[in-house]
Amino acid sequence: MKLIEPDWAAPQNVKAFFTCRSGGFSEGPYLSLNLGDHVNDDPKIVHMNRSLLPLPAEPNYFEQIHGTTCVHADLADQGEKADGAFTRRSKKVLVVLVADCLPVLFTDEAGTTVAVAHAGWKGLAHGILNQTVKALESESLIAWLGPCIGPCHYVVREDVVSRFASHLGFERLSSESWKMDLSMIARTQLIELGVEVFGGGFCTFCDEKMFYSFRRDGCTGRMGAYIWLE
Numbered sequence: 575m576k577l578i579e580p581d582w583a584a585p586q587n588v589k590a591f592f593t594c595r596s597g598g599f600s601e602g603p604y605l606s607l608n609l610g611d612h613v614n615d616d617p618k619i620v621h622m623n624r625s626l627l628p629l630p631a632e633p634n635y636f637e638q639i640h641g642t643t644c645v646h647a648d649l650a651d652q653g654e655k656a657d658g659a660f661t662r663r664s665k666k667v668l669v670v671l672v673a674d675c676l677p678v679l680f681t682d683e684a685g686t687t688v689a690v691a692h693a694g695w696k697g698l699a700h701g702i703l704n705q706t707v708k709a710l711e712s713e714s715l716i717a718w719l720g721p722c723i724g725p726c727h728y729v730v731r732e733d734v735v736s737r738f739a740s741h742l743g744f745e746r747l748s749s750e751s752w753k754m755d756l757s758m759i760a761r762t763q764l765i766e767l768g769v770e771v772f773g774g775g776f777c778t779f780c781d782e783k784m785f786y787s788f789r790r791d792g793c794t795g796r797m798g799a800y801i802w803l804e
């Protein structure tokens with residue numbers, strides 16, 4: 575199993591990792607550490623894959639709907655609709671599942687709170703990062719941007735660009751198409767919210783061995799970004 579540990583200025587009691595696709599039991603297009611139980615992989619195998627992860631407790635897997643709701647994970651039910659979650663409780667594990675969308679992990683300099691957010695273009699356009707930062711009610715937040723589809727492989731149309739107030743993070747390719755840089759847009763939004771930002775730089779589409787990519791493969795697995803307080 576290959577796990578990416580965030581390189582960020584989080585305190586020692588904040589634990590986090592991002593899973594890559596190797597080291598699990600799934601086969602075919604899901605090869606091999608698929609953690610998504612909503613992508614037609616065998617649910618038993620997904621459960622086996624999830625149980626391999628070095629976590630202190632079973633996380634709540636919320637239903638991600640490209641929305642802007644950030645829930646208090648201690649009060650939310652398993653399977654509740656949410657694209658962000660936070661906690662201040664020890665060993666309460668938070669997760670978002672992705673295959674091209676941007677996963678964002680949060681903590682603060684004191685290590686008293688952690689959060690996750692699932693940020694695709696819709697989430698970024700409608701304010702999932704803003705809602706997550708608001709929910710945390712903490713000064714001195716830091717964030718880590720996990721692997722997502724890079725501008726090298728992400729082309730969108732005018733209808734996506736027009737949802738954003740600024741063209742920062744977009745580069746025009748033709749009269750109808752634009753390159754979109756999810757990480758750059760997230761970084762810009764977070765800096766404006768006063769958050770210190772780390773990470774970014776991986777493209778899920780570029781590295782077939784390491785990452786699932788929905789835009790590359792269509793039918794594929796999901797990777798997880800996990801965070802908890804020790």
Ligand SMILES: [Zn+2]
Nearest residue numbers: 726727777780
């Ligand atoms: Zn790429």
